[in-house]
Amino acid sequence: MTGPRDGGREAVGEQSASRRGRFGRWRDQAIALGWLALVWNLLWGQISWANLASGLLVGSAVLVFFPLPAVTFGGRLRPWALLVFASRFAAELVSASLHVARIAVQPGCRPRGAIIGVELRVRTDLNMALTAEAVTLVPGTLVLEMDRESATLYLHVLDTHGPAELVAARERTLALERRIVRAVGSAAELRRIDNPPVEKGTSP
Template sequence: MRSRLGRRRDRALAVGWLVVAWNLFWGDFSWANLLGGMLVAAAVVLFFPLPPVTFDGRLRLRGLLVFTVRFVGELIRASLHVARIAVQPGYVPRSAIVAVRLRVPTDLNLALTAEVLSLVPGTLIVETDRQAAVLYVHVLDVHGPADLVAARRQVRVVERRIVAAVGSNAELRQVLSVPVDKELS
């Protein structure tokens, strides 16, 4: 009974967010857009159902604050770096794709880590292997093997911050059990 109510609640939330997105896409909150958004959202939820994503974690305010502050700092630093590359005359940056296996192989962790990495300028998720919990990350401005190690370390650090913000106690123990530097060596 509880799982049925949970599924209905999740579908209702999905429809609600899709209606809001529909209205934002049109740029006008009108009755016609509201009705059209409800029809489109109902069709999307009906014909393209998403697999259930379980959340066994807990929200940790300290971890969320650390994540937010560091994320904003990384956004600023990466934006300045990409801007410098864009305006530097004659400079052609080298790129690479690195594969990183996540330590917490849940769908939610995979999705959150991929989203955060994609939001930071200079990195982009090229592919994911859901079964093996591997992210393939495109990295901009690579000078040598040390930069590849640094890119892998950065993915692991982002995963650690996400788990520290919203992960379960078991997941937190899992990411804290081995230091990031020891995993990569």
């Protein structure tokens, strides 16, 4: 039998859960807006106040007119791991840009591309989106397709000369995923990335 006090507690609990749900949605929207603004600045190749303001405006328009599926952020932001991710990502950007520039100016150079499949270890929409965006921003790699069910990214890799370079490209992608998860992932996701990935076939 339920009394008035029990009913009052249930009502308070429902209101508290509703407030937490609204806060979670607002938090997820704010995180998505921040990532969209960051990607906008990286696409322009320069981080400035003007690009930041325009990135926030464009990101807001994307979230309003093209709403993304609900993505729950169950991780935790780790500042040191985020700093490690940012520094390593910047170094990879510089290294890959120099490599692509060398290919562009080298006389008679005919780069050989390949398509590889990389199965991610954390099968969440957020992790797939962040990893795909980061991979695409690095010159020389491009995400052609994403298989959401198997959490597989199909990448086009520029200038490959043998199986060893395909393996290296796959390992770079998994290392990038690992740094992202360490920066913003949950404890369960951190444990998951320590498991060995399943190899997928390649087609040079």
